[in-house]
Amino acid sequence: MAATETDLQHASKLSLVTLTALVVGSMVGAGVFSLPRLFATETGVAGALIAWTIAGTGMLMLALVFQNLAMRKPHLDAGVYAYAKAGFGEYLGFFSAFGYWASSCVGNVTYWVLIMSTLGAIVPGLGDGDTLLAVAAGSVGVWVFYFLIRRGVREAAAINRIVTAAKLVPIVVFVLLALFVLDPAVFADNWSGYGDLGSLMDQVRGTMLATVFVFLGVEGASVYSRHAQRREDVGRATVLGFLMVLSIFASVTIVSYGVLPAAEIAELRQPSMAGVLEEAVGEWGKVFVSAGLLVSVLGAYLAWTLMAAEVLFVAAADRDMPRFLGRANAADVPGPALLMTTVLVQVVLVVTLFSEDAFNFALDMTSALSLVPLLLAAAYALKLAATRETYDERPQGHGREYAIAGVATLYLVFLLWAAGLDLLLLAFIVYAPATVLFAMARREQGRRVFSPAELVIFAASLIGAAAGVLGLVQGWIDI
Template identity: 50%
Template sequence: MADVNKGKLSLAALTAMVVGSMVGAGIFNLPGRFATATGPFGAIIAWLIAGTGMYMLARVFQALAEKRPDIDSGVFAYAKAGFGDYMGFLSAFGYWLGSCLGNVFYWVLMLGRFFPEIFGDGSSVIAIVVSLIGIWSFHFMILRGVEQATFINTIVTIAKIVPIIVAILLFIVFFNFDQFAENFFGGVGMPEKSLVAQVRDTMLITIFVFLGIEGASVYSRFAKKRADVGTATILGFVAVTGLMVAVTLFPYATAPRAAIAGVANPSLAGALELVVGQWGAVFISIGVLISVLGAYLAWSLICAEVMFAAAKSKDMPKLFAAQNANGVPANALWLTNIVVSLFVVSTYFSRDAFNFMLDMTSVTALLPYLLVAGYGVLIARRGEGYEAGSRERLRDQVIAWLAVLYTLFMFVAAGLKYVLLVAVLFVPGTIILYIWARREQQARLFTPVELGVFGVTVVAAAIGIYGLVTGIITP
């Protein structure tokens, strides 16, 4: 294993970071979430939209890694380079916040879905206590060194891919074309709604399962070769997308859509149980537990790295740029796990903590992705890093515009509720962290445009708070 503290992450290690970040709990919930919304026809359309959009975004990350090799921890650094300090902060804060929410989702899933007799839906008092113990156990393990944690992540990534591949092979063995054809447009008991509504209902889960596509970009400062960042992004995207599409579509050929929609999460376990019996559910459940723990570890590393990198670039208070003797951004890790702990406690007041945390995680990632795509458009238009008259420049501009349009479409598909709730979180983040960082630098708080952006965010947050207080918006 390469020594990440010396900047020696290989292509294989970077690809493992992408795959490990993307293959978490979400892929194990795809059969039920899709079957609830649509049949194979709608699922194919949804994956064509999501896959094409995220591929465009992956290509933007690849192009930016090649054209701007001087920019590290690209998720927020690209936003800052293209759109200024405050947008860079919002990107960093939004990405970090979404990662924290995702970590809460993992604990809710692990306890609520596997041990419901003990922990209820994962938001009971005892579930919260056990989650807090787990959060802080991982915290102190990571403090011992990033290299050790990254090595564990690589091993876990291999371990959690195996059950998914076995499940896909079993679905292929029991593939029934007549059953697939019966389900194709929804089959028996399909709710009456338009194809557009069916596809829209799958969009947030597709965003969630694609989170982590930027894993190599986040760790770009550790890359052995800068070109490996873009290559790892594409390799990870292609491999995981293939797995996700197979996990979604093959179950439709083994059982009625309504039966798949009715299984409990993680629905891949229930879908396999319909085919081979209880041992299939147990087998997948073991894989999910490994996957959840591995994904939690990967995202804990990413959370701390994003906060650390933002502090190093003066987009966050310098307190979070400190590292301990093992090279771990300790203060960033402490803040991350304090916030994760607070979110875990807040699940006690949620009606459906499982889906709420999943959807909130997805929406918070959209702004960073939109700004990355927008920066891809900017550098292609300016010709930064391109030869004069290069066809590559036009190609990359078209790709970046498609990524922008896809991300904007996802904001619409997400719905106003989640956008307002994200604004509720952005305002205190701005007031506490951004203003703190700007005062440390004795820099101007906002340009006129940035002040306008903050004003819109405040208005959206006020509407969100009003909705929560009046019950119009329910978490």
């Protein structure tokens, strides 16, 4: 019997396994291979345990927020952006879409920096991933992926599923080997870290942006909600993916403290996981982890590029971005949005030539840019619970979902405080000029660019951007 059109459309949708792989693939990228050094420079075992408890609880609440919103608002596609718009209006919805997109692009740059830094151990000309040769080689990779993804969402998602399975192997092997050689005395000496790292709260605060960076992607399944075979799979994939990744991240961090003194871990070349395993088992451990990193990062780059283009596409389809970004090719790939994504990655990659610490700066900026979209999504869930929208028809779980949304919102406010004023002002420098795209979309529709409330928000973003530029010029903000 010939397949019907409905059967073919269903077959082209993403399954629970593929959606879960997108979540895991989005989160397990450059960050996990950098965790030992990122944590050792800020805290010891005690601070790390507290940090992962806070981050795990907060991000689990956020994962549950996305699960709840997927069920209560099933008609909203590209979750992060759509939830902000539904809850707080078109302009903040636009900011959410642009911020999520920009954070994805900046995050993708960290992948190429880390790839080239890893290869730099073999090819000295690549340095720490920020030399002219490294940028040139990374640029080739950027455009190779652009042409790959243009072939289709399903093809790219299928590749990501395979890569996700492959890259988990070296991480699991690392944890098992590190446990086998763990020295209780070294672990105990690392309990409070080394030197003067400040109070325990200061230490925990110092790790927060790193945890945000590695957990970015927890919303991955909701971004692809329009491609899911079953709507309920979106929430299931989000929670399953999160729990898998949390166990991986916490394990990698904690076992590293039992292999080397924290002061030595803090001095390791990135990817620091390779240096830890080299100390544990010898040179082959470093090679093994480095190979795993290359597979992992390339898979994460694929997933994040897909998600970034998807957000621009859906925002344009909803007329919150210029209409040229809403065009898709015969393979259901948003071509102009994908091209704009690739161009921004390329531009930021070139900028790393002028940065003192390209990897850490890009990591912090990725986290800071993503906090606004995530906060707006959590606040929307809190708003639904407070106003009882959808709960009159389906009152089940109201109290539980109210508490989940409240904790997630408080957690993200805490992260904004932890990010610090400098990074927030730098984020405004990115956000404020983006309003040009919002104005283009409004003009295409023959509408007034700003409502009175939106004008106030725009003015605030301009003030923040101006303060950020002033800080860079005066030197009290460093990049």
